[in-house]
Amino acid sequence: MNIFGFKIKHVLTASLAVLSFGIVTSNAQADRLADVKKAGILHCGVVPGVPGYAFPNKEGKMVGFDVDLCRAIAAAVLGDANKIRTTKMKLPVAFNAMKAGTVDVVTHRFTWTFGRDVGQGLDFTRVMVFDGQGFMVRKKLGVKSGKELNGATFCLTTGATTESNVSDFFRTHGMKFKQVTFGSMGEAQKAYDQGRCDVFVTDKFGLGARRLAMTNPGDHIILPETISNEPISPMVPHGDQVWRDIVVWTLNSLITAEEYGITSKNIDKMRSSSTNPFIQRVLGKTGKFGGKIGLGKDWAYRAIKAVGNYGEIWENHLGKHGLGMPRGKNELYTNGGLLISPPFR
Amino acid sequence: MENLLSLWRKGSVRSLIYQWGLVVAILLALFWVFDTASTNLDRLGINTGFGFLDDEAGFQISQTLFPYSAQSTYIDAILVTFTNTIVLSVIAIFLATFLGFFIAISRLSDNLLLRKIGSFYVEMFRNIPLLLQLFFWYFAALKLLPAKRESINLFDVAFLNIEGFVVPAPVFEDDANSILWAVVISLALAVGIWRWAKNRQIRTGEPFPSFFVGLGLVVLIPLIVAWLQDFPISWEIPKFGRFNFEGGIALQPEFTAMLFGLTLYNAAFIGEIIRAGILSVHKGQREAANSIGFTQMQIYSQIVVPQAMRLIIPPLTNQYLNLTKSTALAAALGYPDFFWALSGAISSQTGQVLELQAITLFGYLGISLFIAAIMAIYSRATRIPEK
Incomplete structure (x- = not known):
């Protein structure tokens, strides 16, 4: 036909x-x-x-x-x-x-x-x-460890393992957080850079690259914790x-x-x-x-x-x-x- | 054979055969699709079925209108985000219609400046892709809003910063239910008065300010009930914690940017639809109304708009459906709408793509058919009776 x-x-x-x-x-x-x-x-x-x-x-x-x-x-x-x-x-x-x-x-x-x-x-x-997810925060917050992040807002991307990792980490430590979840990494990064969130989270090897893309890379630090195992x-x-x-x-x-x-x-x-x-x-x-x-x-x-x-x-x-x-x-x-x-x- | 041929020559029989042939062909095609899909799913070892909906979702949602946590199920996540889509669509539809009406009026006005502003607005907003506008409003908002520690303080109860507009949250005590009932009863009363006033006006021609009386009732009755019970509502004032405001309700920039973008974009189209509707009413109608002493307001509300509505409703329905479906762009801005949940986290965590596609499909279909039905009812109610 x-x-x-x-x-x-x-x-x-x-x-x-x-x-x-x-x-x-x-x-x-x-x-x-x-x-x-x-x-x-x-x-x-x-x-x-x-x-x-x-x-x-x-x-x-x-x-x-x-x-x-x-x-x-x-x-x-x-x-x-x-x-x-x-x-x-x-x-x-x-x-x-x-x-x-x-x-x-x-x-x-x-x-x-x-x-x-x-x-x-x-x-x-x-x-x-072998990677693992980590947190990037602004230096001036004075945060030294992921365990001090109770109540902070996270910028992350949807569809990755990130969402459940962060949620598991905070549940394990009995803490609360807020999140804004974007469709793509570019927007999440930009929103964090502009101050919408306190924490940016992704794979640690990715964080290094992302930090360089911030307006002032020197203003941000990557916290020591690795919250997940990402093979x-x-x-x-x-x-x-x-x-x-x-x-x-x-x-x-x-x-x-x-x-x-x-x-x-x-x-x-x-x-x-x-x-x-x-x-x-x-x-x-x-x-x-x-x-x-x-x-x-x-x-x-x-x-x-x-x-x-x-x-x-x-x-x-x-x-x-x-x-x-x-x-x-x-x-x-x-x-x-x-x-x-x-x-x- | 001769009989069969003569049957074939009959137009009605032939068209019957064509119609049923088409139905059978479509059914066969659907069967073929279903069969190939299930064979392929089987071969690839992909799980199927809707059982996963009862599993724990494990992700948070930034705007929830009823209780939800990472421990809730996928079905809860879907319902919460579905509500977010509806809330965004409904508010945007109201605001865009309101704004669109003013654009239409200004484009039709005798004032040159207003007319030019109106056309500039329309050409500007309807010719830039919506997604671009949404990104613009979102990142413009983030740029303009003060940082978290420099928030604008409004009387120590409400705060505006990059997190959004944080206002006190009402905490209802046990006997607050009576206030809700008072609202419902006063609303019913207002509708009753409006119907009575309308009937009376048709019968006797006497107008009655039913709108203001109704509004007064809806505001006053609940207030009196609350006062009688010593105001059983307390307010939770937001307080700044280590990182953010805690407590209170936040109107987040993601939602605001979506609402702004959708309203401004769609108002341009709606303005043109309304303008066309108003222009379709013959100017003799306006002159006639003018000559028997109607005010400008009355000419519009009693003569022009009711007649224009017949032409406005069908394209307006289209525009409402477009608006509703374009809320799916919210996923890009981080506003947790229906599409955001289904295409993002749930899809990648469960991998049940076909099932999720089906849910998405029927979700949007449901909203669209609902809007279309409401518009059809409205259109029937406002139709000019004909013989």
């Missing part, structure tokens, strides 16, 4: 896709690896506009920590780190887009929680950043184990590379001359890992070569050459941090 020259099925499909974010129309994605290879492009979900994570550079190209994770996966799967398309994500639309299968992987900093992992049609992969992990659609393995082990390879001193600069030398059997396996000189995962034998080599190891990515965007944040818990376990990769064995 036709309506104004459109097949009625298409008209219906289009309108319903708009209605329900594609849930009703997406077809079963049995083999995402094949689909990505066929399309020749990797669709990544990121939230642009956060310096250090995903932010346009001078040439207008999106760069940052989140983008580099996406580039690493594209390099491993497609052999070219530039074959990515970043899709703008916004909570909670990100979850719907995942369910509908319109993006292959979300590398934005989403906290791995039970509620998100179970029964929502998506899977978390591995923790890439940040990329997400993939639920149900395709092969695809999940690819993402997990590509991310693992970045951490392993740092542990074994493989960098984007010395990687070729390492591959040709290293006698360490472990390094030889990771870089595909020996072993059949690449074939088992459905990619060429040098998939991990390509990923590390394109974006560098975890430490390099960190320093480029969040550390020395970026926001200047200390790595804290995000050091390797060998340096007293929490970062560890299962072995390539």
